[in-house]
Amino acid sequence: MSAHLTLSDLRHDLGGEALFSLPALDLRPGQLTVLTGPSGSGKTTLLHLLAGLMTPTAGRVDWDGIDLARLPEVARDRWRRKRAGLVFQDFHLIPELSPLENVLVPAWLGAFSASRKRGRAQELLARFGVPERARVAVLSRGEQQRVALARALLMEPAVIFADEPTASLDSASGAAVAQTLLAMARTEGRSVIAASHDPALIALADRRLRLERGKPVEVA
């Protein structure tokens, strides 16, 4: 389940200018890493690069020896499907589906049987205290984000990417989500990488990387 990330000579340009460059970075599994920095500093872009949603201008994004930057799109899709879980600021649930169905979405994407994952989906919803059958729209924002967390965990990914996971939540819900992300890293041994402004989440992180003027700075 663990995943080890190594970045080397990573550079990403935007409009002909360098957005950021990382000569080297090593993230070990079982850690919660938070990317911070002002808006427009490239936190989300870096997260997308690490998740293989886009490819860098130069450099390597090496997950356990697999360089995502060199993989074709189909292979990057497959890597995310099998190895990664994603959590978004606005949850991005499908309102026409029940919470249970929303959690099962990753199981429909690949060549595996969704029925085998049904039990795990129910288990995750029970763990997060969200009803299986309800209209997503009537769930609280905290509950909706917990459904999104359950969806991210369904396929038992080695890496969790979270983009501003607490930004849309009240402080109590945000704190609960932050604790969950921490538990995913420390208890379950996953690599959890989040982009966030939330001081509560930043405070819990094992590593903090601040993006400033295109350079990530390790914050104590």
Next chain:
Amino acid sequence: MNPLPIVRASLARNPLTVILFTLLIALAVALGIAISVQERALRQGSARAADRFDLIVAAPGSQTDLLFSTVFLRPTAVELLPGQIVHQILNDKDARFVAPIAFGDSHRDSAVVGTTADFVTYLSNGLAEGQPFTSINQAVVGSLVDARVGDTLEISHGHADDLTDGSGDADSYDAGDHHDHDHTEGEAHDHHDHAHEDVTVTGRMKPTGTPWDHAVVVPVEYIWNAHVMGTGHAPGDTHIGPPWQADQMPGLPALVVKPDTIAAAYGLRSRYRTAQSTAFFPAETLVELYSVMGGATRVMSWLTLAAQVLVVTAILGGMLAVLDLQRQRFAVLRALGASAAYVFASVWIYVGTMILAGAVLGLPLGWAASAIATSVISNATGVQMTATLGWTELRMAATLLALGFALALVPAFRLYRASVVAGLR
């Protein structure tokens, strides 16, 4: 890989749009189906109606007009065949039987047709009730005429259609017999003049599925007599039907000839295609009509198909707009690991489902529209028609379906190529 739950969710997202688009496709399909079914029903019904009219001999003129007036009892202006030629045909040895056909009068909405009792029996395979007429003021009614055996019917000069607009002098019979017959304009407007005596119903025909089901059939002598042309018999001779006297023979609009053999049929047709008469097989004239009608139908069908393609294209245009609203959803799916093929399949099935539903709904809708039109036309013409779905319509729906599925590739390809990162913003 299972895109169906996503398709279901996408369909549920804009139900009104989905229903509207599906209905538009259904209407486009129904239009094509209705035209095709209607054309076939008309062709089969008219062919069945003309089935018992082997050869028609008449005065030179439009065969189509003669066909419409003799078989379909539609009022058209036809010339009269001279009496001596009528007599010659009536006694032709190559004919198994010859039936004189005279028209020009009406009873309420029913055409009054003069012929022989034998032809009535032949046309309807015997009578449903009563007896054939045996005297000049008797009648046999078609199966759908609102009259009972024993009723007395009032006969008017001119056709029902003419009576409606008060222009009784447009009578086709008069158009031909103007030289024998001296109706004044005033008489022509007098719909029940002294020459038209009432007739008593003696029998009812079995259903024929032709306009004759709405007709009142009288002895041909009645029509001649009513139009002051004699009876074809010597004065004082009151019998009806053959034989008629050559020197007393009035003119006639048409004769229906049943030849003995196929060779005899062609011989008769050739013999009576002269300067004074024309002879034709109704089936032949119908084939020519079908050819014109078929050509028009083909043009209509292509126009309909073009309209359907335009409708589907317009719908796909709308679909692109609707799908643009769902771009983020598909970007999220890609971020979660969905392959581009998964997104492509989801969008294609989503659009294809609407096209399939529209086509499936359009088939019965088109059939129902055609059944209503068929019923209206049947009532108006008396030609019994049946609206049935055939391979042509299924092929038509399948063609549109195939085109729709092909066009559905456009939005599918568009989302397949869409940037994931841009969609997530």
